[in-house]
Amino acid sequence: MDKFINMLEINNLHCKIEGKPILKGINLKINKGEIHAIMGPNGSGKSTLANVISGHEDYEITKGNIYFKGQEINELSPEDRAHEGVFLSFQYPVEIPGVTVTNFIKTAINESRKAKGIDEMPSSEMLKKIRAKASLLEIDSNFLSRSLNQGFSGGEKKRNEIFQMAMMEPELAVLDETDSGLDIDALKIVANGVIKCSHEDNSVIVITHYQRLLDYIVPDFVHIVMDGRVVKSGDKDLAKKIEEVGYDWLKKEKS
Amino acid sequence: MNFQEKLLDSFIAFEQDVDLLNPIHSDRKEALKRFEKQGFPSKKDESWKYTSLKSIIQKDYSLSSKPNKSVELRDVKEYFLNDLDSFKIVFIDGVYSPFLSKTTHDGMDICVLSAALSKAKYNSTIKNYFNRIVPKNESLASLNTSYTKEGAYIYIPDGVCPEDPIQIMHFSTGNQKSIWLQPRNLIIADKNAKVEIIERHQSLKEHSVVTNSLTEIYAEKNAFIDYYKIQNDLDSSTLIDNTFISQERDSNVSVHTFSFGGKLIRNNLNFYHKGKNIQSTLKGITILESNQHVDHNTLVNHAQPNCESHQDYKGIFSDRSVGVFNGKIMVDKIAQKTNAFQKNNNILIDNKAKVNSKPQLEIFADDVKCSHGCTIGQLDKEALFYLKTRGIPEKEAKALLTYAFANNILESVKIPNLKKRINSLIANKLGVSLGFDL
Numbered sequence: 001m002d003k004f005i006n007m008l009e010i011n012n013l014h015c016k017i018e019g020k021p022i023l024k025g026i027n028l029k030i031n032k033g034e035i036h037a038i039m040g041p042n043g044s045g046k047s048t049l050a051n052v053i054s055g056h057e058d059y060e061i062t063k064g065n066i067y068f069k070g071q072e073i074n075e076l077s078p079e080d081r082a083h084e085g086v087f088l089s090f091q092y093p094v095e096i097p098g099v100t101v102t103n104f105i106k107t108a109i110n111e112s113r114k115a116k117g118i119d120e121m122p123s124s125e126m127l128k129k130i131r132a133k134a135s136l137l138e139i140d141s142n143f144l145s146r147s148l149n150q151g152f153s154g155g156e157k158k159r160n161e162i163f164q165m166a167m168m169e170p171e172l173a174v175l176d177e178t179d180s181g182l183d184i185d186a187l188k189i190v191a192n193g194v195i196k197c198s199h200e201d202n203s204v205i206v207i208t209h210y211q212r213l214l215d216y217i218v219p220d221f222v223h224i225v226m227d228g229r230v231v232k233s234g235d236k237d238l239a240k241k242i243e244e245v246g247y248d249w250l251k252k253e254k255s
Numbered sequence: 256m257n258f259q260e261k262l263l264d265s266f267i268a269f270e271q272d273v274d275l276l277n278p279i280h281s282d283r284k285e286a287l288k289r290f291e292k293q294g295f296p297s298k299k300d301e302s303w304k305y306t307s308l309k310s311i312i313q314k315d316y317s318l319s320s321k322p323n324k325s326v327e328l329r330d331v332k333e334y335f336l337n338d339l340d341s342f343k344i345v346f347i348d349g350v351y352s353p354f355l356s357k358t359t360h361d362g363m364d365i366c367v368l369s370a371a372l373s374k375a376k377y378n379s380t381i382k383n384y385f386n387r388i389v390p391k392n393e394s395l396a397s398l399n400t401s402y403t404k405e406g407a408y409i410y411i412p413d414g415v416c417p418e419d420p421i422q423i424m425h426f427s428t429g430n431q432k433s434i435w436l437q438p439r440n441l442i443i444a445d446k447n448a449k450v451e452i453i454e455r456h457q458s459l460k461e462h463s464v465v466t467n468s469l470t471e472i473y474a475e476k477n478a479f480i481d482y483y484k485i486q487n488d489l490d491s492s493t494l495i496d497n498t499f500i501s502q503e504r505d506s507n508v509s510v511h512t513f514s515f516g517g518k519l520i521r522n523n524l525n526f527y528h529k530g531k532n533i534q535s536t537l538k539g540i541t542i543l544e545s546n547q548h549v550d551h552n553t554l555v556n557h558a559q560p561n562c563e564s565h566q567d568y569k570g571i572f573s574d575r576s577v578g579v580f581n582g583k584i585m586v587d588k589i590a591q592k593t594n595a596f597q598k599n600n601n602i603l604i605d606n607k608a609k610v611n612s613k614p615q616l617e618i619f620a621d622d623v624k625c626s627h628g629c630t631i632g633q634l635d636k637e638a639l640f641y642l643k644t645r646g647i648p649e650k651e652a653k654a655l656l657t658y659a660f661a662n663n664i665l666e667s668v669k670i671p672n673l674k675k676r677i678n679s680l681i682a683n684k685l686g687v688s689l690g691f692d693l
Contacts (some may be wrong), residue, residue, distance in 0.1 A: 028674045051640075054640075054644050055643075058636070077649075078640060078644050079643045080641035082645060083646050086644075087644070093641065094641040094642075096638075096656070097663060098663070099658070099663025104645075108645040111645075111648060112648050115648075168645070255292075
């Protein structure tokens with residue numbers, strides 16, 4: 001299975017939370033090296049999709065499959081998916097007082113290495129990597145010794161998410177509304193970080209409400225999710241059209 | 256003969272060992288009378304509603320230890336903060352160990368109570384301080400007073416600030432199958448003095464030990480005292496810790512209690528304010544598992560205007576462990592402009608763990624700021640998911656969140672080495688390496 005082309009394949013995925021159906025037959029195929037954007041109105045199931053891809057245990061898959069690098073991962077735990085190379089950038093990152101950004105990322109990286117049977121990363125290598133990735137996101141060293149997300153501004157939290165992504169070097173990164181609450185300068189820094197980390201062997205899913213992020217992270221494909229299904233797919237022009245005219249026309253088209 | 260009767264009967268034998276002419280002997284005798292009347296507390300007492308001593312006092316204990324020379328430094332080294340070249344007062348089965356201790360009479364007194372009781376030059380200090388703030392209605396305090404013989408004696412004179420923390424260590428060896436210990440400590444920080452003290456009770460092997468300890472602490476004007484209690488004993492040990500603190504104006508006393516192990520721990524921690532502009536801090540982290548039981552019973556008596564107290568206790572309970580928090584704040588009528596805050600937050604890791612939290616405020620002044628709050632909950636599931644998406648397995652993720660939950664208590668630990676030690680005790684207790692240098 002080392003010659004996979006499909007990074008992620010989702011077939012007819014249905015899922016519910018607390019008995020309530022949210023996803024009602026999602027189909028999605030993402031190849032290596034591609035950037036996909038997912039847009040849709042509030043409550044359409046975008047964040048649910050992100051959570052389900054990462055293995056959130058509150059969501060119950062009732063039908064369909066998720067394949068990652070050709071392997072079905074429906075039952076895989078979030079930490080195992082992370083070890084396999086899935087990363088989720090959170091819309092609302094969690095605050096962890098007493099654990100610095102540096103110590104947190106060290107723990108994350110070394111736990112992943114441990115799971116793969118690799119020795120811990122030597123401190124010097126870790127430090128070098130932290131410095132390189134921090135400068136990529138214009139993060140200064142004071143920031144790295146602060147408690148994770150505690151007292152961070154919205155922009156700092158999102159930048160920190162992308163910093164973690166850069167450190168963990170996932171094969172599939174799912175960015176859940178990474179642009180919300182960012183001013184234009186912070187948005188550029190974050191987008192630039194994502195671009196610099198993306199290459200032909202990894203893939204990115206960008207979940208967003210707004211076209212403006214897609215000016216910087218230009219997607220290969222855009223999918224519109226409504227009521228738990230992908231109702232339309234297209235190229236980057238589809239996002240532009242949504243920005244101009246909204247979603248109503250899709251509702252009409254559907255009916 | 257039950258154990259209570261034994262305690263009463265053995266007093267005659269105890270009297271053979273102490274100086275009956277010392278003025279404090281009348282304190283002993285009066286206290287014994289009170290204990291005889293009061294008996295051990297039972298669940299009928301409001302403040303013992305959730306903690307039962309019944310199974311403990313049904314057993315028999317030896318009241319004195321056999322002389323023992325077998326404890327070497329290497330046996331107990333791990334319990335000291337080794338990298339600290341500090342004063343140590345060490346007791347083995349209740350008996351002072353000069354060999355393991357480092358005491359002084361040079362510019363301050365860091366020694367033992369038996370010495371202070373036997374020498375004339377301490378007479379006036381003993382008279383002024385001994386047994387002055389011990390509540391008469393608490394039977395375990397009475398019991399301790401009646402058997403007063405040995406413990407730590409610390410007197411820091413006006414303006415003196417020892418550089419290093421003082422460690423008070425009580426080891427029990429298990430040379431006797433079961434033993435009842437009653438250390439009696441007297442600690443005085445005179446005007447403008449500043450002192451840090453670490454106290455620990457430790458069994459060296461599994462055996463039945465009950466320690467009914469009593470510590471009187473006096474902070475004179477503008478004195479600073481930081482007191483740290485490390486309670487991480489084996490599951491065969493019981494600790495009843497009675498700590499009574501008297502503060503004069505402008506003084507600042509903090510007590511941190513780290514309760515990580517032991518069969519049963521009861522902390523009676525009382526603060527009495529005797530002047531204006533006092534600061535009192537009571538903080539604690541409790542992390543329990545199996546059938547461990549810890550009961551924090553606190554009292555802050557605001558009896559003077561313009562004083563502050565801060566209480567913050569965090570608890571984490573696994574398996575069938577039980578936590579009790581009973582925190583009382585009393586604000587007397589004259590104690591205007593009091594600021595008194597109390598928090599007790601708990602996390603239950605398992606379904607069978609239990610917490611009884613009971614904040615009590617009695618406020619008789621009308622111009623005060625007081626608040627109290629307690630929470631009992633579980634680890635945040637979203638936070639757990641967040642950590643897992645970073646590749647951190649469930650067990651480590653829970654440990655990290657627990658660590659984060661308790662962390663703000665550690666922020667006020669002022670001794671870096673102690674902070675490190677507590678951090679590693681927490682990591683051990685949570686059964687993980689947190690993956691970074693604490």
